[in-house]
């Protein structure tokens with residue numbers, strides 16, 4: 736089959752192009768892309784929050800990070816761990832444990848041709864749960880707020896199934 740020349744020097748067969756175009760226009764795939772982008776941006780924000788806490792609590796982990804505070808002997812007290820910095824780091828790690836699998840599982844799910852409203856419900860629950868997890872972890876809200884997340888999601892899915 737003839738190739739359609741592309742600006743980057745790539746050469747896609749027309750059938751391949753139309754399949755990709757079709758996928759890009761698929762509403763479930765668009766929803767998946769949007770919600771994935773939201774959770775990824777949220778996860779990236781955790782690095783900025785960590786830096787903010789490091790700077791305000793003066794808690795660093797590398798000798799080269801404390802050079803702005805004078806010579807090593809006077810500044811070495813800033814080479815320490817801080818409970819709040821560690822809390823944000825645990826929140827970031829928890830994001831990695833959940834958001835990375837979501838990218839793969841969510842994509843497979845989106846490609847399996849689910850109903851749009853059901854897919855939206857799943858994506859929104861996941862994104863809402865991740866946003867709530869971060870708020871609950873950083874505030875911090877008393878437990879079992881983070882643990883209760885799972886119960887809340889379970890109730891919402893049951894509610895939708897009984898409709």
Ligand SMILES: N[C@@H](CCC(=O)N[C@@H](CS)C(=O)NCC(=O)O)C(=O)O
Nearest residue numbers: 825826828829832868872881882883
């Ligand atoms: N890696 C997690 C697995 C279980 C989990 O995700 N638990 C939630 C609800 S309690 C959590 O916020 N864990 C705290 C964390 O990951 O630092 C852990 O060690 O706790």
